[in-house]
Amino acid sequence: MADTRVLIVGNGGREHAISWKLSQSPRIAQIYVCPGNGGTSLLKRTQNVDSVKADDFAGLVLFAKANNVNLLIPGPEAPLVAGIVDHFNKFAPEVKCFGPNGAAARMEGSKTFSKDFMHRHNIPTAEYKNFTDHGAASAYLDSINHTVVIKASGLAAGKGVIIPQSKAEAHQALKEIMLDREFGEAGDEVVIEEFLEGDELSILSFSDGTNIQSLPPAQDHKRIFDGDQGPNTGGMGTYSPTRIAPKEVVDEIHKTILQPTIDGMRKEGYPMVGCLFTGLMMTKNGPKVLEYNTRFGDPETQSLLPLMDSDLAEVLLACVDNKLSGYEIKVGSKAAATVVVAAGGYPGSYKKGTEMKLDELPNDTVHFHAGTAMKDSTLVTAGGRVIASTAWAPTLEEAVQKAYKGVEGIHFDGMQYRKDIAGRALK
Numbered sequence: 103m104a105d106t107r108v109l110i111v112g113n114g115g116r117e118h119a120i121s122w123k124l125s126q127s128p129r130i131a132q133i134y135v136c137p138g139n140g141g142t143s144l145l146k147r148t149q150n151v152d153s154v155k156a157d158d159f160a161g162l163v164l165f166a167k168a169n170n171v172n173l174l175i176p177g178p179e180a181p182l183v184a185g186i187v188d189h190f191n192k193f194a195p196e197v198k199c200f201g202p203n204g205a206a207a208r209m210e211g212s213k214t215f216s217k218d219f220m221h222r223h224n225i226p227t228a229e230y231k232n233f234t235d236h237g238a239a240s241a242y243l244d245s246i247n248h249t250v251v252i253k254a255s256g257l258a259a260g261k262g263v264i265i266p267q268s269k270a271e272a273h274q275a276l277k278e279i280m281l282d283r284e285f286g287e288a289g290d291e292v293v294i295e296e297f298l299e300g301d302e303l304s305i306l307s308f309s310d311g312t313n314i315q316s317l318p319p320a321q322d323h324k325r326i327f328d329g330d331q332g333p334n335t336g337g338m339g340t341y342s343p344t345r346i347a348p349k350e351v352v353d354e355i356h357k358t359i360l361q362p363t364i365d366g367m368r369k370e371g372y373p374m375v376g377c378l379f380t381g382l383m384m385t386k387n388g389p390k391v392l393e394y395n396t397r398f399g400d401p402e403t404q405s406l407l408p409l410m411d412s413d414l415a416e417v418l419l420a421c422v423d424n425k426l427s428g429y430e431i432k433v434g435s436k437a438a439a440t441v442v443v444a445a446g447g448y449p450g451s452y453k454k455g456t457e458m459k460l461d462e463l464p465n466d467t468v469h470f471h472a473g474t475a476m477k478d479s480t481l482v483t484a485g486g487r488v489i490a491s492t493a494w495a496p497t498l499e500e501a502v503q504k505a506y507k508g509v510e511g512i513h514f515d516g517m518q519y520r521k522d523i524a525g526r527a528l529k
Contacts, residue, residue, distance in 0.1 A: 103128070106127075107132045108130065109134045109151075109165070109173070111175070112136075112177025113138055113142075114178065115400055116177050116398050118142050118471050119403045119404045120407070121142045123407040123414040127413045127416070128413075129419070132148075133145070134150075134165070135148060135150050136156050136165070137150060137152055139475060140484075141474060157184070159190075166190070173197065173418065174198070178397065179210050179211070179257055179397055182210070182397055183210065184204070202374055202376050203372065205372035206372040206375075210257070210393075211256065213293045219367075223365075225362055226359065226390045227390050228298050230296070236281055239292060239294060244269075248297070249296070251265050251296075252264045255288065255291040255292060258285040259336060262289070263334065300386065301344075301383070302322070302383055303346060303384060304321070304402055306377060306406055307360055308420075309376065309377075310423070310424045310426040312368060312373070313364075314378070314426075316352070317431070319343055319346075320343070320344065320399070320402040320405055321342070322339075322401070323338045325338070326338060327520065335448070336486075339442050340402045340404065344527060346384055346527075355389050359382070359389065364378070376396060378394065379395035379396070379398065379399045379402070400472075401490055404440040405492060408438050408494045409433050409494065410431065410432070412433075436495060437495060438492060438495075442489075442520075443488055443490065443491070443518070444519065445516060448518070454473075454482075454483055456515050459514070460511060460513070461511030462511070467492065467493040468492050469490070469511070469512065470490045471488075472489060474488060483514055492505060498524060
């Protein structure tokens with residue numbers, strides 16, 4: 103029965119992927135995406151909303167009421183940390199929210215808060231110290247000899263993590279974050295933590311505040327250039343499942359990290375209803391948490407949702423109704439890969455408004471739009487990470503091959519992409 107009318111907030115590849123998966127559900131009557139992008143505008147039962155701004159919570163409530171919306175899905179972290187769920191709970195309680203309230207979103211919004219949470223609940227993570235004073239942070243750097251990671255505590259669009267290669271670089275990073283304000287208020291406080299060696303992976307989990315179920319582990323590629331060279335980005339590609347976390351390892355992560363996180367949040371009074379996205383480092387001493395995101399990852403979501411055999415709408419409704427324990431999320435035995443295509447110059451300055459052309463794709467490949475828009479019925483670029491090619495197949499090798507075939511169907515001047523997505527797994 104098509105009884106669910108959804109409002110998705112956001113305009114990236116993640117929001118296109120969520121809309122794409124929801125549009126296949128018989129439970130969905132209508133999807134609104136604010137503001138959406140060139141890809142969401144093409145989906146069935148889906149409409150982009152430009153009459154209200156994505157950060158105008160009062161306007162979104164009025165829109166939701168006028169259009170009988172009964173499920174809200176905030177995509178990016180900024181509205182969650184700013185309290186969009188609290189606003190809807192107060193002014194539109196009839197709308198169920200798949201996403202955490204502002205208190206729970208601090209797990210992503212403040213790295214110092216989340217590190218202290220891990221410490222309180224004995225969740226394995228890197229040794230760390232938090233600083234609000236540049237002088238104290240600088241003195242601490244001088245007192246240690248191990249390699250560190252320096253993190254701006256607040257939201258920095260996935261770019262606030264610096265891995266200095268020398269003491270001088272570490273001091274320079276501290277200066278840029280705390281004194282030069284490169285990330286604005288996000289740098290009011292910093293975390294300095296030990297550098298962990300190993301392979302990174304991410305796990306996307308659905309939670310109703312008590313129970314948790316996860317999709318297969320994924321691996322992201324953060325750097326702009328092949329071989330993990332160049333500056334960090336929001337993510338240049340992903341694949342799933344990873345080969346570094348067999349079932350027994352994932353079960354261990356659930357037992358020692360994911361369930362204790364959900365239990366701890368509930369006990370402290372801010373239950374996690376929504377998607378908990380956990381970044382992990384697989385060290386020689388076992389898995390350790392790098393960070394929490396309290397929403398769907400981007401571009402991991404683009405690789406993970408095609409693997410789901412379950413109806414996404416059913417899963418989200420089970421979470422918001424606290425009924426996830428009675429629902430089993432089904433995932434097919436296949437692999438998926440996503441290759442992000444970015445504008446020339448990204449993650450530095452780049453051009454917008456470049457005309458794009460896309461070729462037709464086979465059924466097992468999809469173009470997830472991110473920084474695209476329709477201008478006078480022509481598709482144009484509108485962001486740094488412009489679009490992604492995602493494909494799924496029985497094996498990872500085939501999925502990667504098909505994803506790159508999909509990239510060949512994307513045409514715009516200056517486009518750039520990595521040629522080695524999933525390369526480590528395929529060695």
